[in-house]
Amino acid sequence: MLSYWERETFLSADVIIVGGGITGLSTALSIKEKRGNLSVLILEKDILARGASTRNAGFACFGSPTELLEDIEIMGAEKALQLVAMRWSGLQLLRKRLTNKELGISQYGGYELLEDSLKIELSDLNNWLMPVFGQPVFQDASNKLHGFGFKGYDRMIFTPFEAQLDTGKTIDSLWRKAEMQGIRILTGSKVVGWKSTGGVVNVETLGMDESLVFKTKKLIIANNAFMSMMKPAMDIQPGRGQVFITHPISDLKFRGSFHTDRGYVYFRNVGNRVLIGGGRNKDFETEKTLKQGENQAIIRYLHGILEKRIIPGVAYKIDIKWSGIMAFGQEKYPILHWSEPDVYLAVRLGGMGMALASHIGEHVSKEIINSIES
Ligand SMILES: Cc1cc2nc3c(=O)[nH]c(=O)nc-3n(C[C@H](O)[C@H](O)[C@H](O)COP(=O)(O)OP(=O)(O)OC[C@H]3O[C@@H](n4cnc5c(N)ncnc54)[C@H](O)[C@@H]3O)c2cc1C
Incomplete structure (x- = not known):
């Protein structure tokens, strides 16, 4: 049962992001950096973002020679180069957003x-x-x-x-930066479904012992591998x-x-x-x-x-x-597209997502802002 105050203050945001990993955090920051007036809420199912972003090896990498040669063989030279460019651009953006100390960088x-x-x-x-x-x-x-x-x-x-990145410091710094920018992050909030009607997306979550419905103009799904559970037909x-x-x-x-x-x-x-x-x-x-x-x-x-x-x-x-x-997936490319008029997917980051995520965040933020302002 909701109070009037809860309904009026906590349960809506201009943009809601599912997943508090590096993709969710980077996307939230990119939106806020461009449009400080938009309210952004991240819903994270765990106490920490515990998919891949706090559990990886911390390589700030773009592909070793054999990986790149395999990419060329599978997807062709042009597409493989685009993917390298996305990883490299993501790493540059990450290093622009956080200091070497915040990233725990060793070069x-x-x-x-x-x-x-x-x-x-x-x-x-x-x-x-x-x-x-x-x-x-x-x-x-x-x-x-x-x-x-x-x-x-x-x-x-x-x-x-x-x-090399210090993965813990990197995610902690992004998280702190997000909070400083006024991005609200609610942990222990598992999204179990959403419904898009007439310009409003109702986002259903499973809290401790009650299900809550949040409202937003635009929903971004950034839960990476966990999307495979919600939409088994997708190539994840x-x-x-x-x-x-x-x-x-x-x-x-x-x-x-x-x-x-x-x-x-x-x-x-x-x-x-x-x-x-x-x-x-x-x-x-x-x-x-x-x-x-x-x-x-x-x-x-x-x-x-x-x-x-x-x-x-x-x-x-x-x-x-x-x-x-x-x-x-069958392809090494991330999935980046609108799945419904107000729901955007930014999932399937593969094995070099620490590199890709900031680039993806920039891309998604532009899509979302264009869509809100059009
Ligand atoms: C062992 C390992 C080593 C790796 N090493 C590297 C490396 O050295 N360099 C590199 O660039 N990349 C590396 N990666 C890959 C990289 O970590 C990932 O690509 C990247 O972290 C993906 O970020 P993400 O935010 O998209 O997904 P995630 O970090 O998985 O975040 C998704 C979040 O969504 C949350 N979530 C899921 N479902 C829901 C729901 N229904 N409601 C609310 N929240 C939900 C999850 O709890 C999770 O926190 C590695 C990955 C692993 C596992």
Whole structure:
């Protein structure tokens, strides 16, 4: 049962966003930065935004050489380059919005580790990327393999354009910024449905023990993989990712972000710790889930890589393991379109959504403002 005050004050906003991850936060900020007079409300089902945005590896990346070559093969050179441009533009926007301190940035660069059988022509890749970066992106860095202490790799490719984020600081800073801009974020508010009639969208939520209906002019759905539950017919496949981080290792020999196994395995230093994740390709079927949880086979596989190839002969202990839920589809492109006259979808961010999200936020904010003002 609602009070008069609740109905009048809390249950409506010009724009409502479903999902308080990086896409929801970035979109809310982009709208507020352009139109401070619009009221923006984010409804987040969890206590924290616990899909992918607070659970990822913090690579500020745009695709390793093998990932990019695979993208070109699947979607063609032109579309693949557009996707790189979106990721790169998203990273620039994120770095404009937050300071290095707020992002917890470390600019060590990124590497891809390869085995001999994989031949990659760096000059072709660099020429293809020239319209986005304006200078060569990748260079051979195999001479550093020994110094980093890695075993079982024959070649290493380096890019100075990649960086590391502190994922926790980044999301916390976006959240604080949103609150400072007057964006209201209600956690524990699971959206269970919506109905669009005559220029008003009624958004139904499941609170602690009561269902509440919010009203808005424009609804933005930014719940990434969880959209697959609400609209099963859409081309959205959840993909769980496994991650663990070690306790500090004295004399850790490398700094940077590393991709291997065509991007399916990634690792980085976090101070003197090693964070490693991925390995979905070892058990795709089990990992097609929206449920957080541990996959023992994948964890064992990641341990094997860590022990035999990354820090061979070095004793380590795991501090904490976790999982996060990504969203994939037949296409690597995010889904960005109106699904109904007043409902916009910004979902399916894939494995590099920390990079994409700010670009998407800008795009969606323009769509929403145009639609409100037209
Ligand atoms: C293990 C792992 C490692 C990754 N590493 C990287 C990386 O290094 N670099 C990179 O760029 N990207 C990485 N990613 C991908 C990146 O984290 C995601 O693409 C990005 O965070 C997606 O953001 P989002 O806001 O769209 O979705 P999410 O972060 O999933 O946010 C969606 C939010 O919607 C909420 N929600 C869902 N349903 C409802 C509902 N019905 N009502 C209200 N709220 C709802 C969820 O609780 C969630 O908080 C990684 C992802 C994972 C899982």
